[in-house]
Amino acid sequence: METERELPLALRAAYLALHRRTDARFAKLEVTADQFVLLASLSEGRALTQRELASRISSDPSTVRAMLVLLEENGLVQRDSHPADARAKTVSLTAAGKRMHKKLWKAGQSIRDEMYACMSAEEADMLLLLLRKLAGALNDEVVLV
Amino acid sequence: METERELPLALRAAYLALHRRTDARFAKLEVTADQFVLLASLSEGRALTQRELASRISSDPSTVRAMLVLLEENGLVQRDSHPADARAKTVSLTAAGKRMHKKLWKAGQSIRDEMYACMSAEEADMLLLLLRKLAGALNDEVVLV
DNA sequence: CCCATATCGTGCGTATACGCATAAATTGTG
DNA sequence: CACAATTTATGCGTATACGCACGATATGGG
Numbered sequence: 001m002e003t004e005r006e007l008p009l010a011l012r013a014a015y016l017a018l019h020r021r022t023d024a025r026f027a028k029l030e031v032t033a034d035q036f037v038l039l040a041s042l043s044e045g046r047a048l049t050q051r052e053l054a055s056r057i058s059s060d061p062s063t064v065r066a067m068l069v070l071l072e073e074n075g076l077v078q079r080d081s082h083p084a085d086a087r088a089k090t091v092s093l094t095a096a097g098k099r100m101h102k103k104l105w106k107a108g109q110s111i112r113d114e115m116y117a118c119m120s121a122e123e124a125d126m127l128l129l130l131l132r133k134l135a136g137a138l139n140d141e142v143v144l145v
Numbered sequence: 146m147e148t149e150r151e152l153p154l155a156l157r158a159a160y161l162a163l164h165r166r167t168d169a170r171f172a173k174l175e176v177t178a179d180q181f182v183l184l185a186s187l188s189e190g191r192a193l194t195q196r197e198l199a200s201r202i203s204s205d206p207s208t209v210r211a212m213l214v215l216l217e218e219n220g221l222v223q224r225d226s227h228p229a230d231a232r233a234k235t236v237s238l239t240a241a242g243k244r245m246h247k248k249l250w251k252a253g254q255s256i257r258d259e260m261y262a263c264m265s266a267e268e269a270d271m272l273l274l275l276l277r278k279l280a281g282a283l284n285d286e287v288v289l290v
Numbered sequence: 291c292c293c294a295t296a297t298c299g300t301g302c303g304t305a306t307a308c309g310c311a312t313a314a315a316t317t318g319t320g
Numbered sequence: 321c322a323c324a325a326t327t328t329a330t331g332c333g334t335a336t337a338c339g340c341a342c343g344a345t346a347t348g349g350g
Contacts, residue, residue: 003273004257005185008163010276012182013203015160017283018153020308023335027309034336037157040150051298058158063337065300070335087298087345111283112149118282119275127275128148130268131155137263138162138256165338168305172339179306196328208307210330215305232315232328 011134021111030074031104034059038067039076039093039101047090049082058135076100156279166256171249175219179204181253183212184221184238184246192235194227203280221245 022033031039034057041056042048048056054064068091071077076097082088093101116124167178176184179202186201187193193201199209213236216222221242227233238246261269 003269004261007260007269007273007276008167008257009182009203010273010280011156011160011163014276014280014283015156016203016307017280018156021283022153023308032335037154049298058154058161059336060338061299062301062339063335066336082298085298085346089299112153114282115152115279116149118278123271123275124148124152126268126271127279128152128155130264130272130275131152131159133263134260134272135155135159135162137259138159138166161337168338177305194328204306205308206329207309207331208305211306227328230316230328234329 018111018115022108025107025111026104029100029104029107031076031100035067035071035076036101036104036108038064038071039097039104042077042091042093043098043101047080047092049085049088049090050079051088053091071097163256163260167253170252170256174245174249174252176221176245176249180212180216180221181246181249183209183216184242184249187222187236187238188243188246192225192237194230194233194235195224196233198236216242 019033022036026033026036037057038053041053050064050068051061053068054061057064068077068079072079075094077091078094079089079091082090119127164178167181171178171181182202183198186198195206195209195213198213199206202209213222213224217224220239222236223239224234224236227235264272
């Protein structure tokens with residue numbers, strides 16, 4: 001079973017390729033691929049706390065904070081103290097942030113198109129399903145057993 | 146098609162989950178998940194140049210160099226000048242590096258098992274195939290058109 | 291009401307990841 | 321054989337990614 005060794009590597013290769021490609025595409029807009037993920041997460045609905053954000057984008061609080069500091073400096077995001085919890089902060093997109101998100105979504109369209117062009121719709125659905133199963137299995141680490 | 150938005154995120158989530166999990170597992174051995182990928186690549190056959198290594202592990206020369214410096218300091222890898230090309234260096238595992246690779250392979254077995262436990266063998270094959278197609282499509286960026 | 295415990299954000303240290311620039315060496319061409 | 325173009329490794333700067341520890345605040349029991 002060579003597959004056993006290859007699957008983790010293939011996952012890595014695919015992710016890194018997507019990341020590199022996206023970073024390159026967004027470079028002229030001064031936004032990184034990861035920042036786009038964050039902006040996209042913020043673009044749907046209400047303000048989130050940094051903790052919620054971290055969970056949504058599969059990252060951790062320290063990383064999210066560092067990203068938010070940069071995004072805030074660039075005027076794409078604003079952080080306000082949480083109305084009910086003095087420990088927390090609510091994060092939301094500024095008007096510029098919303099515009100940038102739209103722009104980035106368009107700029108990245110051809111990359112998404114390429115992803116779907118190399119497989120059938122059924123394969124794409126299958127891939128999504130399997131990736132989610134995989135992530136689910138790998139995240140149930142600290143199983144209480 | 147929500148799938149369109151989800152696939153890139155699912156790929157990211159799955160990769161990061163694998164990476165975190167592997168890092169945590171290898172932490173007590175003082176080796177990172179990425180270093181393991183590099184050691185694994187070196188464990189098969191002949192010595193490689195840093196450039197070849199970068200290509201194999203889907204990374205870039207700068208990153209590989211930084212990793213090799215650390216691995217060399219830890220005595221897991223050795224770099225010698227290339228016999229035929231004075232610009233290049235050949236990289237190979239030391240005896241300790243080989244032992245460490247074996248140890249890491251075993252330590253990571255249960256993670257690989259979990260990956261395969263959450264899907265059928267056919268699904269795993271399909272996943273591998275699709276990830277490769279994806280990486281292939283995403284890497285043909287600079288198409289000469 | 292008070293305290294032990296848990297949670298939120300922050301700061302710090304280390305390891306990738308990658309673009310860009312540069313020095314050194316090799317290759318291809320005339 | 322000389323020279324331009326290419327290739328290899330390196331160094332530098334920036335942005336993640338994450339663990340760990342800390343201060344501030346919330347929360348649940350007694």
